[in-house]
Amino acid sequence: MKFSAPLHKAHLLRRYKRFLADVVLEGQDEATVVHCPNPGSMMGLDKPESPVWLSWNDTGKRKHPYTWEISKADGDLVGINTNLPNRLVTEALEEGLIPELSAYDGIRREVRYGEKSRVDFLLQGEHLPDCYLEVKNVHLMRTAGLAEFPDSVTARGSRHLQELMQMVKNGHRAVMLFVVQRMDCTSFCPAADIDPVYANTFRDAINAGVEILCYDCEITTKQITIRQPLPLSPSFG
CATH class of the missing domain: 2.40.50.580 (OB fold (Dihydrolipoamide Acetyltransferase, E2P))
Structure with missing residues (x-):
């Protein structure tokens, strides 16, 4: 972008x-x-x-x-603008920069699902299960190289994970994508000390079949773009 x-x-x-x-x-x-x-x-x-x-x-x-x-x-x-990640992901999806999601050619935004919520993206493709994709902005780094989310308690974030779990139960694909607006991180994990409820729900979501993706960004004062995947930190066991 x-x-x-x-x-x-x-x-x-x-x-x-x-x-x-x-x-x-x-x-x-x-x-x-x-x-x-x-x-x-x-x-x-x-x-x-x-x-x-x-x-x-x-x-x-x-x-x-x-x-x-x-x-x-x-x-x-x-990058500190929390409104940008959805725009960054839109560009990345259209350009096929997220291999895990590149098979989908239908992209719908802000589709109602769950209880009084809208999913950031509903991805659709022929002979593919619908993919419910939520996007979260990440910019917290307290330990060198470790990106963390959230930076404050987020009941809304926990609800989104629960709704993605329900989509898996309904036979769909569900993905939580964390966009790290930093270039100095090598891994990602939930900030369990900041929001233990979110960290526990995150673990439950993985066990329920929700896919976790994390990508960092290339950032200059001229543009910000999705760059490369980050793994889940081994510290989150």
Whole structure:
């Protein structure tokens, strides 16, 4: 996914009210309020004075036309926009960049399923079982090389795993895909200390036949793209 225009560099002053942040744009002295498209804790990604990169979208309807897209953390670029993974996965599916899912040629988005939910993608193909695909954004790294999810308690995430388990019981294929918006991780696992319920449900889902996929991203200030698979960490036994 290419950004439609060059990103603007700034440094972070503070993040607050979940969806707002104060930054100072490069070459300026005064603070600017920007939109933070991330409802999570952003653990390790919201340190004051961190370099950040912003997109600009002035439609005349937005109170804050700058959107925080990327941070620099642990010496590397990290995508923080939780709205991007579905767009990244759409591109990857259309270009066949996820081999485990490349046999499907029908892609439907936001299809109702389960109890009052919408699955991110319903994949369909001739002579193939319907594939219910949920996508989760990952950017937490507390141990070098280990990507973790979630960064805060997520009852919604546990519900999605339960609904995928039900799809398997109904004879369908179900996949949970974690998109790691980092380039410095070599494996993935649930953050059991942050949300033990989610970690237990994750284990139950695997045992029930839900497939777990994890892919990291190539990140520059010009574009973000799905890159390569990451294995489940041996520490999650």
